[in-house]
Amino acid sequence: MPVRYTTLASEIGAKVSRLPVREGASFKAGDLLVGFDCTVQDTLLQKAAAELQGAEFTFAANQRLADLRSVGQLDLDLSIAAVAKAKADVATNQTVLSKCRITAPFDGRVADQKVREQQYVQPGVALLDILDDSSLELEFLVPSGWLRWLKSGLRFKVAIDETGKSYPAQVTRLGARVDPVSQSVKVTATIDGRFTELVAGMSGRVQISAAP
Numbered sequence: 001m002p003v004r005y006t007t008l009a010s011e012i013g014a015k016v017s018r019l020p021v022r023e024g025a026s027f028k029a030g031d032l033l034v035g036f037d038c039t040v041q042d043t044l045l046q047k048a049a050a051e052l053q054g055a056e057f058t059f060a061a062n063q064r065l066a067d068l069r070s071v072g073q074l075d076l077d078l079s080i081a082a083v084a085k086a087k088a089d090v091a092t093n094q095t096v097l098s099k100c101r102i103t104a105p106f107d108g109r110v111a112d113q114k115v116r117e118q119q120y121v122q123p124g125v126a127l128l129d130i131l132d133d134s135s136l137e138l139e140f141l142v143p144s145g146w147l148r149w150l151k152s153g154l155r156f157k158v159a160i161d162e163t164g165k166s167y168p169a170q171v172t173r174l175g176a177r178v179d180p181v182s183q184s185v186k187v188t189a190t191i192d193g194r195f196t197e198l199v200a201g202m203s204g205r206v207q208i209s210a211a212p
Helices: 039-067 073-098 144-148
Strands: 002-009 014-018 032-037 101-103 108-113 126-143 155-160 165-174 184-191 204-207
Touching: 002 108, 032 126, 039 073, 126 144, 144 184, 155 184
Parallel strands: none
Antiparallel strands: 002 126, 014 032, 032 101, 108 126, 126 184, 155 165, 155 204, 165 184
16 A cells, blocks of 8 residues: 555635546646636636725825824724725635645655546545555554564565565554454555555565564
């Protein structure tokens, strides 16, 4: 299994306009994975920016009038509040617009593409499953009696069924509890090296000699 993997989901309601990385393809951290059509969101940002400019003009005028004692303090305070509200509206729309592009959080591959271009999605809808296959982990069970000698750092071999080959591996951590029924404990290890033929989901047999 991959060390890092996640499901990317939409944070806004919009139409998918770009899916540049197809299922199974590789990508680099920062690459665009999903692009949305955010014409409406962009228009709302422009509207908020225009309203902010108008609020700032009003405040500036009221400030000059206040200096001349030609406007009340209430009108000045209201114009200050209007500027603050307009700035908040601009910031909100900028945040929404930033959600129109989903970029890769790490190097990896697209494991599952759940949407298609031109499909409208709602907030929270899963878009892509991605994984980092540069470092792969193994999970397996061993008899709980092995805890007397099995430690992190132990090196061994694992024979992968799909490739017909054996690969070096190293124990990284031991399970926090023993299964009382099977009297076994989960062990996690990492493949020692980079082997392009290995894919997440493969299975095999651990080749490890129990200590006497």
